[in-house]
Each structure stands twice: as C-alpha cells, then as structure tokens.
Amino acid sequence: MTGGTSQGSEHVEDVTPLSPRPLTRVLFRQWWRELVFLHWAADPDEVARLLPPGTSPDLHLGRTYVGLVFFRMDHLALGRGPALPYLGSFGEVNVRLYSRDALGRRGVVFRSLDCDRLLPVLTARTAFGLPYRWARIRTRRTGAGISYDSVRRDGSGAGARVRAEVSPEPYEANALEEFLTCRWGLHAQLRGRTYYLPNTHPRWTFSRCELTSYDETAIAAAGLRAPREDPVSVLHAPGVPVRFGPPQRLS
Template structure:
C-alpha cells in the first residue's frame, strides 16, 4: 500500500507507540485521523502530525471503540488503513488479580481492538491494511503477567473470533489483518509507576466495569488507557502504603466531634478529569485518587442545615445556607481517600469568612437560590465578586430508589477532606450514615464554576447524576499530614 496520501486511522494515538506511529505516518505523507483517550496529549500529537480530525475515546467503552472507524471514514472520506495501538498491562499473581481487573485487561487488550478491526472492515478500501499492535508476551508470558499475556494472545492468535472473521469473511478482497511488532518507539510500551493517564468508559463497558469493580477488592489495581502504555499500581497501593477500601460507612471512628451539620437535597454532577491537571491543584502530600485509572471533578449542590459546634445546639440563621462546591478526589500517603475543594459557594458571609480563616477552605460569598416544586429541584448560584462565576442545575427527582454503581460509590463514599492551612496539609475526617439515592434526570445545568476553579471546562454531559435526600454529618478534629 502506498503510504503517501493514504487515509489512516490511528486508534490509541496518545500513547508512546501510537503517537510515534502517527507522527511517522504523517511524516511519510499519510493523512491521519487520530483517536486516543487523553485530550491534552491528543491535541499535542495532532499538532505535530499536522491538520486533520481527532477524537477522544476509551477502549473500555466498547461501543465507542466500535464506532471509531466509522467516524474516521466519515471525516477522511474513506479509509485505506487502520492501526490499533490500545493496551493496558496488569502485574501480579493470578490469585490476586481479581475478576474485575481480569475482565478489564481482556476488554482493553483484546475485545476493543477486535471491535475496531471488525467495524473497520466495512470502511477500509480494497487493498488496504488492518493492523493491531500486540506484544512478545503473546508468545511467552513472563511471571506475574498471565492475564495480560492471555489477552494479548487472544488478539494475536489467528483463531480469535474478531481476527478470524476478518480473515475469512472480510470486506471483498480486504487483506488479512497483520500483527506488527514495533521497535524503537518513544519510551517503553508498558511501565509501572505513578499514573499520568486516565481511564473510564461509557456504554456497555462502563456498565460492566461498574459492577465488576465492586468485586475487585482493594482499590485501583489496574490503571489503564486506550491509546498507550498501561500504568499499573499493584495491590491498590498509594504513595507510601495501601489505599483504604471504598466503604459505605467510615472506616475510622472520630476521636471527638468538632462540629455537626445536615446536608440536604443534594445533587451530584461528575465529569472525568485529566489526572495531570488535577495533580497540580492538590495540596502537597496528596495525589489524584483514581477509579480504573481515571479521576473526576464533582459539582455538588445542596443545603446546609443545623450547623453546630461540638455537641452544642444548632446555630440559628448562620447555620442554615445553600452551598455549591467544586471538588476533586485525593488520597494521601496513609491511603486515606478524601476530597479537595477547589471552591465552595455559600450565601452566608460569616460562615464564608470563618471557614476561610479557620480551615483555609476556598469559600466564596454568593447568591444561591434553591427551589423545589413537586419532582423538580433547582439551584442557581452566582458569586458576589463580579466575576460572573457560578453554577446552575435543574433536575427531576423520582421517588424510585437508585443503587449507586462502583464509580458512584467511589465518588460519594468519602470520609474526609484534604486541605492546606498556613503551609501545612491536613486531613479533616467525617462520618455519616450510608447514602440513600433516588433516580434523578438532569434537564439543564451550567458548570461555569469548574473553569473558575482552575480546571478545563467539561465538553460533554456529566458521566454521573445523583440525588440524595440528605444525611447528618459529623466532623472530627484535623489531622496534620507528616
């Protein structure tokens, strides 16, 4: 096949191998469509390759993977070649990997590439090329990599369903898919170490992942990505020790109660976020907490009631107010999971000043209007500083109970916050009863507060929308991080 002028889809263009291939193909005169999971790196690779279409996708989302070739064919007016470079590694004894991680590894390394190649057969021109990057582990599995090797072998084996279908029943005279061994790409194909990518999913993959992860056990064993090296933390380790489990109730009792409050009529909106971007916004001694390799930003609306100090009576007037916060997800060296608030809008000035002075929390004075009419609930927030920053949500709440999936448990079962005060990072623990959620349908929203908090504004709808009637909350004294 003549490369110059060829229309080529590179799926997995944000990883080391995929980006190197994309740049090489562009240098040889190919017209490339690039797909990868990391928006920032995708933009960088696109710029180096020259003008052309690009699209974010995640290999764990099999529906999204399957539609990638059709998108590229539409953008380029057809396809002459498809190169699939997605993958994720997992290390550890077979008995410790767990069903969720094993399923995840098989989906990203085998099922997603097969889905892309299968759908591409309808779009690649006669005489074109289908290629999937595998690895030497497909022929000989190193110790501690049985699941990874099995997944790679499934893709490399000529008897695998996706490859066999293309070989024997492909589109016209389309040649058999080729397996390409890449040498000399930038960096190692698979590295262990701190995660810098993010991973998640939607459609079929997200549903399966949510249920499976609940049985995986200790946190984020497998950090993965469609489009590049798999970054793995074995055993769910956090920097300095094991990370605590996600639990519906606090794993630690409070030594004493510092203050109490009620959170009522909560609406949670969440979007996936770039872990690199999030890491720069966290206090020292913490790192982004990840669910299946991806971290998130939350926009939470609620009413605060019955704020009280210690075991004393609730504060009249000042202890009741609306709040809208932007929060990130963190863990520390002791493995404690927490939240980091990037902003907290509040419509009572004295609580704003007190929380800023006593705890270093980024409270902002705002006008907040809450309305509940039948099944409808709405919040409107606008800061009083003239910046125009704020947030809005409109939702319809059903009386039908809703069982949170594994991702939503990860986002809401948080038993403390990390913050910085006078140059020191601390952890403020909390406890409350387990959440009870109801089904909630989002009708409209405005997430301006997220960009004002220093993050890139979301370009898609939230990946999760939750409503909770409310819980009583107790906070303990702050614990300084070493």
C-alpha cells in the same frame, strides 16, 4: 503527575458505605440536604497540580473525576452544642476533586465552595483555609423538580446552575458512584501545612436525576478545563447528618 504521594506506593483504604474510622471527638456537626451530584472525568495530571502537598489524585480504573455538588446546609453546630440559628443554614455549591494521602486515606479537595452566608464564608476561610466564596444562591424544590442557582458576589460572573427531575424510585449507586460519594474526610492546606479533616455520616440513599439544564462555569473558575460533555453521573440524595472530627496534620 506532580502531586505529593505516588500512586500504588501505599496501602489505600477500601471504598466503604460507612466510615472505616470512628471519630474520637466531634468538632462540629451539620446536615446536608437535597444534594445533587454531577460528575465528569478529569485529567489526572491537571488534577495533581491542584492538590495540596502530600496528596495525589485518587483513581478509579485509572481515571479521576471532578464533582459539582449542590445542597442545603442545615443545623450547623459546634461540638455537641445546639444548632446555630440563622447562620447555621444556607445554600452551598462546591467544586471538588478526589485525593488520597500516604496513609491511604481517601478524601476530597475543594477547589471552591460557594455559600450564601458571609460569616460562615469568612470563618471557614480563616479557620480551615477552605476556598469559600460569598454567593447568591437560590434553591427550589417543587414536587419532583429541584433547582439551584449560584452566582458569586465578586463580580466575576462565576457560578453554577442545575435543573433536574428527581425519580421517586431509590437508586443503587454503581462502583464509580460509590467511589465518588463514599468519602470520609477532606484534604486541605492551612498556613503552608496539609491536613486531613475526618467526617462520618449514615449510609447514603440515592435517587437518579434527569437533568433539564445545567451551567458548570464554576469548574473553569476553579482552575480546571471546562467539561465538553454531559456528566457521567447525576445523583440526588435527600440528605444525611454529618459529624466532623479534629484536623490531622499531614505535613
């Protein structure tokens, strides 16, 4: 693999349902609502080439994964201030990979983040170097049904879609699903330097989803091979409030 740190050469933090590191300062806050997680196995060598320096693919039983996550962002706020009106609520669809660094911190690396508000897109790209894309996103929740449709406004045709039925019964995540969702920070690169942005939120509650249909073309647009099989995991979560701390430099 061609990523930064080598597997097995450092202590790796446990997978925990709550963040192992309390935040000393809150940089911004937000709510994630009505999440739908789709996951596929991915080639670790392919993933390693897409990660920022100083990180490597995080593995579960020798395998790594790519996630396609749909949700509503609400109540975006800076520090401990009030939520931003209008601009603080939007739909988002992201393609993410799973990483670890030399300090053993597990994280996510976003390959793309589609968003239907232009100002948050421009702000996140400039301030954090995150690969946000302006898109048209439609969301709908009717009874047990949930749907998301995303198409980028750049004319590429890239996007993603999901239709699913949400079970009313709670679901206990298995070890793989905990590995994929219990993530307490992200790794990214800004101006040639890799950083880690920590977050914390309450314990997830999940329901299982029954997929009706989906389109995962955003994964191929993010530089990965398109999945050839159905997802290995499909989950729904009603949502959690999330807090992010200041970025911490790796390199």
